[in-house]
Amino acid sequence: MQHYTFDCIYLQIDMDTIEVSNLNRQFLFRQSHVGQSKAKVARDAVLRFRPHISITPYHANVKDSDFNVNFFKQFNVVLNGLDNLDARRHVNRLCLAAEVPLVESGTTGFLGQVTVHVKGKTECYECQPKPAPKTYPVCTITSTPSKFVHCIVWAKDLLFAKLFGDKNQENDLNVRSNDSCSSSENKNNVFERSDDEDWEQYGRRIYDHVFGYNIELALSDEETWKNRTKPRPMYSRDVLPDKMTQQNGNADKTDDLSPASAMASLGLKNPQDIWCLMENTRVFLEALKLFFTSRKKEIGNLSFDKDDQLAVEFVTAAANIRAASFNIPLHSLFEAKGIAGNIVHAVATTNAIVAGLIVIEAIKVLKKDGCYRMTYCLEHPSKKMLLMPVEPFEPNKSCCVCSQTPLSLEINTHRSKLRDFVEKIVKAKLGMNSPLIMCGLALLYEVGDDLEKDMIENYTANLEKVLSELPSPVTGGTMLTVEDLQQEFTCNIYIKHREEFDEEKEPDEMVLSGWTQAPPEKKDDKTSIGNGASTSKSLPTEPMYAQKDTEVKEISDGTASPGKKRKLPEFSEGCTLDQSNDADETMNHKKIQKLDDDDDDLVMLDHWGKDTCKKQRSQ
Ligand SMILES: Nc1ncnc2c1ncn2[C@@H]1O[C@H](COP(=O)(O)OP(=O)(O)OP(=O)(O)O)[C@@H](O)[C@H]1O
Ligand SMILES: [Zn+2]
Incomplete structure (x- = not known):
């Protein structure tokens, strides 16, 4: 994560050290750096070609409590290059709370994406629920592979x-x-x-x-x-x-x-x-x-x-x-390792393209350009284009993170314990690190360093109780308030008691709902983009370049876990970078020029340049 201002102060946070396997694509690092902090080595490398800027490296976990909302408030923009959903959701919440724009990114093999999230203007990183990792029915695994x-x-x-x-x-x-x-x-x-x-x-x-x-x-x-x-x-x-x-x-x-x-x-x-x-x-x-x-x-x-x-x-x-x-055909160890570890081999070119796109969007944020693009790297060209810019979506009104919409939870309140609720819903589904759970005014659970011993005992005992037997019983019709103080994120959850669950489809015996896809919205005459992750939604307008059914996989954790698929409705309109900040945005929208159809090579759009559009060939 980095911070950029025009007087050039960067901060970067990374908890990792450099590994040999990073060297093929993380260009600031060399063999001699293996084992050292990524943040520190990256700082030294950048200082060699920009000696007068100030960079503070943090070799730390971005989820540490030091990196709180006040810390985030110092920045003009935050750039994410994380590889897991957990940390991404955490940064999204802190950016929302601190009202700092977030440029988010991810790559998997040839696929990649850069998205921009500005509170109140665009969807936040969590407006679209992220897909659960692929799972298989138990009977397929145990009996009928x-x-x-x-x-x-x-x-x-x-x-x-x-x-x-x-x-x-x-x-x-x-x-x-x-x-x-x-x-x-x-x-x-x-x-x-x-x-x-x-x-x-x-x-x-x-x-x-x-x-x-x-x-x-x-x-x-x-x-x-x-x-x-x-x-x-x-x-x-x-x-x-x-x-x-x-x-x-x-x-x-x-x-x-x-x-x-x-x-x-x-x-x-x-x-x-x-x-x-x-x-x-x-x-x-x-x-x-x-x-x-x-x-x-x-x-x-x-x-x-x-x-x-x-x-x-x-x-x-x-x-x-x-x-x-x-x-079933047998596989080599190399192939089996890839499947077992969900490995998609990193492609240096994709990372380089995505890094460039992050900087372009960050500059737009700093210039208060307002003409942001979410750009997707496709594996196969669609109309000979491998990079697909899309106008950002509006915030999803049912997003429980940026719109604070209440959720509802179907759960067997006589069977499920508070621990199940904390682990499977509050931590896993809502991504909270230090949750506090309230039923009305009664505090049922809390995490913190400064808790008294008897409070800790109380909460530990509560974890083992079924919901309906808690000191403040949680039953059908109860509204629970769940809060993460570090993330400044509060969520209300309406409890619905349910007796039975489908073992295969609902193994957690809990169904959280309310955090749904926003319906497609029409935004004036501009590019109208359905917010649905569903691949079956029909699209409102004809695409200019993208095929209607182009599917985009959004990469949420930097691994090969299946990403959300979205249909791209059409290419967004390009716009210039050198427009004045307060110029009428629509005046600056230019249509992307149609690209030369005879050109089969990698095509990259420079849709911010004065020449409206350029193309470049891959080697
Ligand atoms: N909670 C976190 N706090 C700080 N940095 C994080 C956190 N989670 C992930 N990261 C950093 O995000 C980066 C993700 O980058 P990337 O996936 O390219 O590198 P990598 O994990 O080293 O590569 P590989 O997956 O091949 O091992 C890593 O450098 C990792 O340290
Ligand atoms: Zn949201």
Whole structure:
């Protein structure tokens, strides 16, 4: 985040240090900077070509309480280059409270966007509810996978979690782990290793249980397979008859100095190779053994991490064995890692384009130009354009952040605890960090450093109570007030009691509503842009250049999580930058010139220049 004024004082906040993987696109950093603070190195690099400006770097989390509304009030504009929704929402709220314009940005691979948010004039960053990360129905993951991603989700969220994560966490693999109707499954818990088993025997038993016995059990439900290809049960003795140690002399050696890797101990080198079923089986058994021998201390606390090589090896192998069983094509470790970690490889060009667009919008804010554009980088040209400027939307009147519209929450007030409400609604959905919850005048919950001991005990006890049994009972018809003092954000939530929820569609047993898409609005004769995230909304006017159904993915967390799709109604009109501040805005609107249709290269619009429009070619 940076601050820019014409007398050139910048502040930048970043909590990260420089990694090797940043160097391909974060041009201010060099190999020698790896490990150092991004904010500090960026400051030094900029000072080398602008020695007379003042820059204050903060190597800190932007959510720290020091960065409060008063801190934000110093600035003329805030530029966001964050990679997660949480921090973005936080900055949005502080900018609204401090009434400072926000230039927000994001990239994912070839996609990118820059949007401008000015309180009262344009929508805020949260006017459009952000999409939840893609989830899959439990039964698809546990019983009827049809894509490789289903096998990956099974391998990392169920099997990996079951073997190496918190044993007390509910896990759908529990369902069948206690079953004792198979000859090999007459123990209480098949996931427990018995004293007389070596690691390979244990690994093979897990293998046979999850890839063999569980599949046979699933096959017995004939109804499921009427219109589906039946999976094939897999047993390790059929795939790998010999003991690993006989085939692979060094399988028992673990080198404590180098991080454990099943690929390394099995001599598998290329992560882009697709392993055969036997190789996957060997990696599965070896990775399992390595976790229990060289990573013993972490067992019970592990969750899948894309940067943990052994975890990626285990998940790749397990997903591939399951894929083979369900007739789904196998994938390389490189591909599996990308899917499991939601990785979209960063493209330097996209980042550079987006950085340039951020500066252009920031200059407009500083000049009080008023002619802001949200610009989207498209993956495929639409009418030969890869950059699509759109006039900003008006604030969404039902946005609970900038319009403070009350929300309503359907919840079972006899079953859900205050803790569920705090975690799943207040923190996860509303993005509050330090919430305070009130029911009328009664304070039910509060977070803060200066709380008395008895208050903390009180609130902790409240967290474990169901809503209807709180000191001030929360039932159908109650209006709760939720507030975050740091963000200066208050939200009223109307409670509706509901008995039953759909397990698949509403697993949280809570439905928050009221924060809806704004209907399409017509803004004079100017570009009229529907605010709907729905891809099915019809558009009010014919596009000049963009196709009606052009879909734009808005990147909300800088990862590959699916972005919101919006239809672009049409190109917005261009405008000049060098207009006087108070000139009639509409006078300065110029139509973007039609671009040369014969030109197939990357086309960039310079729609602020006097020449109305230029185009540039990519190399
Ligand atoms: N709460 C926060 N406070 C301060 N900086 C943050 C916060 N959240 C994210 N950031 C910063 O946002 C930046 C996002 O940039 P980007 O995604 O390009 O870099 P990266 O995370 O280093 O890259 P990669 O995703 O490849 O590891 C990071 O430098 C990160 O430190
Ligand atoms: Zn809003």
